[in-house]
Amino acid sequence: MTKICPNCQAENEDKSDFCQKCGKKIPKTVKIPKQDTPSRGVLKGWWDKQNSGVKIISVIGGCCLGVIIILVVMSALFPVTSLILEKNDVLRDNLTVQYILKGDTDVNAKVYISSTELNLNNTEVRVDEKGNFEYQQQLPKNLTELSVSITAKAPNKSQKEASLMYTKHN
CATH class of the missing domain: 2.20.28 (Rubrerythrin, domain 2)
Known part of the structure; x- marks a missing residue:
């Protein structure tokens, strides 16, 4: 030595x-x-100098960044069709009961509506060039409950589904 x-x-x-x-x-x-060696890098030296508050914030920030990266990768690998229902209105007068369903989805998606009460089974709803759609249906006056399922499917994406329940109040 x-x-x-x-x-x-x-x-x-x-x-x-x-x-x-x-x-x-x-x-x-x-x-x-002491000198920084490969086993004791610059980050290790920086880490040792930080107080516990900075260390906690660094760990939380690193975890959040990790979750964001995972979500971005997952959305790229497994894209999901968007489906947003903006309005679910029932307009009533003495003669008719009109059910109106509006929403939006991906521009290139197809939207299908199903309802056992209305005898609808994957009936296609027109989607405009901006991804908006609207479906109107006359409801029988004696109908007290209505269950509607909406499915949006876009190429190379998994489908998105939503369900709505309408209950008539007297």
Whole structure:
């Protein structure tokens, strides 16, 4: 083992009491400053200097970033068709009961509506160039409940489904 001169950093034999280069006395024990090594990188040194608050915020931020990356990758690998129902209105007068369903989806999606009460089974609803759709249906006056399922399907995406329940109140 060698001794390092604290004055000029020259290497000296372990048994030396004086530096062979500058002649200064070498203490019996010499503190050697730690240097960043591959096992102790720059980030490790930075991490060790931080207080617990910074460490907690860093860990939480890293986790959030990880979740965002996973969501972006999942949405690229498994895209889902969008389906947003904007309005579900029932207009009534003395003669008719009109059921109106409006919504929007992907521009290139197809929308299908199903209802056992109305004898509809995957009836296609027209989607305009902006992805909007509207479906209107006359309801029988004696109908008290209505269940409607809407399915949107777009090429290369998994389908999206929504269900609505209409209950007539007297």
